[in-house]
Amino acid sequence: MNLLRKSLLTLLATFLVAAQAMALDIGNLKDQGVVGEMSTGYVGIVISNPSTEIRSFVQDINNKRRAIYAQEARKANITLAEVEAIAAKRNLEKTQRGHYINMNGSWRKK
Structure with missing residues (x-):
C-alpha cells in the first residue's frame, strides 16, 4: 500500500509539473x-x-527578445528600434491564423 501511494504521489507530481510547464x-x-x-x-x-x-x-520572454534584438543591432550597426521593427514584421507575418496580433493598440485575430 505504501508503494502504491508513493507511486501515485510521484505520478501526480509529474502530472502537475508537466501541466505547469505546458501552461x-x-x-x-x-x-x-x-x-x-x-x-x-x-x-x-x-x-x-x-x-x-x-x-x-x-x-x-520580452526581456530575452530585447537582449537578442540588442545583440543583433550591435552586430548590424543599426538601432534597437530598427531591429524591433524588422522582428515585429517577421513575427506578425509568422503568426498563425486564429492567433492574436496587436496592431495600433488593438487586439484582433489574424
Missing part, C-alpha cells in the same frame, strides 16, 4: 488566446486579468 509555453498561451504578437516586436497579454505567473512569463 507556460508560448505556443499554448497563443493557442488559448492569452497572449499575442504586438507590432513592437514583443509579446503582449490579450486577456484582461492575467495571473502574476503569466505576467512574469511574458516579461521574461
